[in-house]
Amino acid sequence: MTIQIGDTLPSATLSRMGANGPEQVELGSLLKGRKVVIFALPGAFTGTCTTAHVPSFMRTRDGFAEKGVDEVICLSVNDPFVMGAWSESTGAGKAGITMLGDPAAEFTKAVGMNFTAPPAGLIDRSKRYAMVVDDGKVTVLHAEENPGVCETSGGEALLAAL
Numbered sequence: 091m092t093i094q095i096g097d098t099l100p101s102a103t104l105s106r107m108g109a110n111g112p113e114q115v116e117l118g119s120l121l122k123g124r125k126v127v128i129f130a131l132p133g134a135f136t137g138t139c140t141t142a143h144v145p146s147f148m149r150t151r152d153g154f155a156e157k158g159v160d161e162v163i164c165l166s167v168n169d170p171f172v173m174g175a176w177s178e179s180t181g182a183g184k185a186g187i188t189m190l191g192d193p194a195a196e197f198t199k200a201v202g203m204n205f206t207a208p209p210a211g212l213i214d215r216s217k218r219y220a221m222v223v224d225d226g227k228v229t230v231l232h233a234e235e236n237p238g239v240c241e242t243s244g245g246e247a248l249l250a251a252l
Contacts, residue, residue, distance in 0.1 A: 092202035098227050102197035104165070104190040107174030115190060117197065121226045125158050127248065129220035130165040130203060132212055132237045134176035139166070142240040143218065144176075148185040150245035155186075157252045159222070163188045167195045167204075167215050192216070205237065220248045 093099070102117040120126070129147055131139040147154075147162055154162055164187050166173065173191045177183035195214040198204045203217045219233035220243040230251050232242040241247065 092233075093221075093228060093231065095228050095231050099223060100197070100200045102192070102200065104192055104197060105170040105173075106188070106190050107170045107177070112170040118226065120161070120163075121223055123225055124160040125225075126223045127154055127159050127162045127220065128165055128223060129163070129243060129245075129248070130198070130216040131218050132166070132205075132215045134166050134168045134172045135179075138218075138238055138240050140176075140180060143244065144180050144182050144187070146240065146245035147187055148180070148182060148245075150249045151186045153249045154245075154252075157249070159252075161188055162186065163190055165190050165192055165197070165216065167192050167198055169193045203233070207237075218243050220244070222248065222252065 104115045104117055106113055106115055131143050151162055168191045170191045173189040177189040182189055192198050195204055198216045203219060204214055205217050206213050218237045221228050222230040232248055234243050
C-alpha cells in the first residue's frame with residue numbers, strides 16, 4: 091500500500107555518515123514530537139536529483155524553518171558512504187539538509203514508494219516525492235508520476251503547501 095496523508099510512518103532504521111563513519115538512525119526517534127520534511131528521490135548523483143530536487147530544498151530550507159519545520163531530510167536508496175559524498179559535492183549538508191540512506195530499500199518498500207527500471211540500472215529505487223511529517227504522521231504528500239520530473243515534489247511546491 092502506498093503511504094497517504096493521515097498515515098503514520100512505519101518504523102525504520104536508516105543510515106548516514108557521522109563523524110566516525112556510518113551511523114544507524116531510527117526514524118521514529120528522529121520524528122517524535124517534531125515537524126519534519128522528507129523528500130525522497132531515485133538516486134544520489136543522478137541527473138534530476140542532483141540538478142533540481144536537492145537544490146530546490148537547499149533554496150527553501152530557511153522558508154521551511156520559518157514555517158516551523160525542525161529538519162529537512164533527503165532520503166535515497168543508497169549507502170551512507172554515497173550519501174555522505176553526495177552531501178559534500180552538492181553542499182546539501184552545509185545548507186542544513188540531512189542526507190539519509192535506505193540501503194536495502196526497506197523503508198521505501200514499506201511505504202509503497204519503490205520502483206524498478208532495469209534499463210536505467212535502477213533496481214528497488216525510490217519514487218520521487220516529498221512530504222511533511224508531524225510527530226510521525228504524514229500531513230502533506232506530493233508524489234511525482236514520473237521519477238525523472240521534479241515539479242510537485244520540489245522544495246518550492248511543498249513550501250507553498252504549508
